[in-house]
Amino acid sequence: MTLLVPRHELPADLGSRAVELDKSAARNVERLESSPAGFRLAFGTALLAAFTHCGEDPRAVGLATWEAWVTATQVGSALFATSTATTGTVKCRITDEVRVIPATGPQYHSNAENWNNAFWLAIACGEPDRMTALARVPLELLRASGAEYDAYVYPWIATLQTWWLGGGELGGLLDAAIAGTDPEGLEGDDRDLMLRVLHPPMNLFLNYLTGDHARFNEALAQALQWHKEYWTRADGGAAAGNASSFVALAPLAMACLARDAGFPLTVESEYLPKHLVARSWVGEFDTIST
Template sequence: MTVTVPRHVLPGGLARRAEALDKSAAWHIRQLDCSPEAFTLAFGTSSLAALTHCGEDPRAADLATWEAWVTAMQVGSALFATSTATAGTVECRIADEVRTLQAGGPQYAGNPENWISAFWLAIVCREPERLTALARVPVEVLRASGAECPGYVYPWVETLQTWWLRGGDLGASLDAAIAGTDPEGLHREDRSLMLRILYPPMNLFLFYVTADHAGFNEALADALRWHREYWTGLDEGAGNSNSLVALGPLAMACLAYDAGFPLTIESDYLPRHLFAGSWVGEFDTLSGCCLSVRGCGVSAGQE
């Protein structure tokens, strides 16, 4: 039986907001040619643009929505390619243009929480080469960003890297990540974020790797309800672009869908054409995509 988790009531003007974010993201992306520090705003605005397109286009049926998601994915991939390379230049395809960017080494934007978002975007866009490159980003590079992160973050990154590269003790790192989500000692607001937003993708991942179809569907429905509860419980949270799509659960749904799980959950928080991969292959997203590093003797994505 199909279970529908309705999205919360949205404010008006989301189409105009998406258009404005597209323009802002394009401007910040152009600044990447000048300074690696521009990644903070380039990745932030392009990610928000992708999410905001799904406000008026909840099934992601429009080409413009797919283009926005691809652009955000490409910016995230480029961010960690330039953070990993310490000298020379990196060729990255972003927004239908191959750009030559300066390798900058670790930077604040190259933090583990942005890494997780970039990984989700690469899963949604079905980009295995980018997933491999992200999985090979050393955790030390993420630590060197200087960002303060919750205790679960680094073992969660290691879990995803271990899973994708098929090496190491997946169970131990996942256990450590889940243990790091213990809400004891957190402020009420942080506890809500942990329980309703940060923990659910780990729970879904556990059901995914154990091929528990029924458990996955139940956990997915819970994750979407908690997503709605979290954002509608914040002042003006229901109008936040991050509320429009449950990004982590969406990435997990993409994995489950591709693995043949019989998904029985429907929701505008999970744009249908994104988790079904309907747009994949519509146009070239990969040529020159952060796989070529010049002047430093190391190729991104190589061990």
């Protein structure tokens, strides 16, 4: 039996929003070769464009939706490719062009939050080479961004990197990450964010690692319900129109991993665009060659 987790009501003008965000993302990408400091804006805009397309096209049926997701993935990967290099230039394919972007070394935008989003995008778009490149980004570079995060963030990233590269024991790292997301002792918005948004992907990942299909599906349904509750409760529901609410990005990445591993997924939701989970677009055209 399939469990459906319905999405909250979205604004009516998402089609026009998506078009404008595509234009803005394209302008920001064009500037990167002369001003790589613009990666922060370029990645943020591309990510919002991808989410907004899925708001309008919740099953990710349309080519424009896939192109927006590919662009966001390419920008996220390029952000870290240029940040890990300290001299010269880096060739990065973004949209249908190879861009020659100056190396920057660590920047504020090469932070843990952007790393997580870039990694989730690479998973969702079926890009293992990008996952490998991101998994090799040193934690020291993320810390050097100067952005401050809760203590659990770096063990969580280390868990994902170690898992993907197959380089060591995950138990201690994952335990430390999960312990750091314990909502006990937190209050108000911080507790709500931790309980409903930040902790669920770790629980999903644990069930993915153990191969427990039933628990994974239970955790996926709960993660989507909590995602919905978080965005509709925040600011009295005003945040429900935020494009970040349109797709549950981290649970989507976990659902893609589970599907690739042969898990029978018994949960469906517009928060998990069907054709991203099913890999319907992967391989339709080259997205990575330089």
